[in-house]
Ligand SMILES: CC(=O)[C@@H](O)[C@H](O)COP(=O)(O)O
């Protein structure tokens with residue numbers, strides 16, 4: 001394993017605890033309780049996506065996380081004035097800028113940084129000045145990585161959704177080709193001085209090759225872990241993901 005491949009951090013995304021809560025409009029299950037359990041289970045951070053439509057995580061959830069977490073909060077948000085104001089109010093450890101469409105079921109594709117470099121450079125500047133580590137959620141595309149670097153992002157998070165989807169569909173040739181692209185982009189981003197993260201759709205079956213990429217410093221994983229927690233509990237589900245990540249780096 002390459003000398004810079006240190007301990008790979010796990011960010012647990014708790015969006016879909018809120019999805020279950022919102023299904024009935026109840027107060028339970030509480031995403032903050034899940035976050036605290038994830039902390040105890042060894043999560044290195046918590047990720048939460050405050051969507052414009054609040055379909056899962058709410059403004060109150062973010063306030064509770066900011067007040068109660070003892071590990072870093074990675075606040076996922078669209079590049080809108082509303083979300084920028086919320087981020088500047090809370091000043092989370094990290095902000096990850098993600099593409100968002102109300103009609104989507106989940107994040108589709110990466111942020112088209114190259115298409116709106118000037119706007120995004122001005123958008124992230126106050127977040128960086130506020131001390132937030134700014135990450136850009138992008139597809140494995142060199143133009144997007146170069147643009148993320150030019151606008152001053154410190155981190156890029158590579159979208160692993162296509163890789164995971166190809167695996168689930170049994171299209172292993174396409175999966176392996178996407179994995180090669182992710183590997184090449186991780187190396188390119190690292191060589192530019194960007195910190196490299198990855199996430200979306202990762203499961204026990206797909207995490208190992210991504211965790212083995214030496215430039216990747218953090219994985220953000222949520223939907224699968226929350227689903228798996230129904231059967232084995234949240235902390236054991238996290239522990240197994242942690243075990244697989246560590247084994248990939250051994
Ligand atoms: C950006 C990303 O891949 C996820 O972290 C994001 O939270 C997906 O949005 P949903 O959780 O609404 O699917």
Ligand SMILES: NCC(=O)COP(=O)(O)O
Pocket residue numbers: 013047157198199200201202220221222223224
């Ligand atoms: N940015 C990816 C993330 O936070 C979790 O994505 P998923 O595991 O819920 O698909």
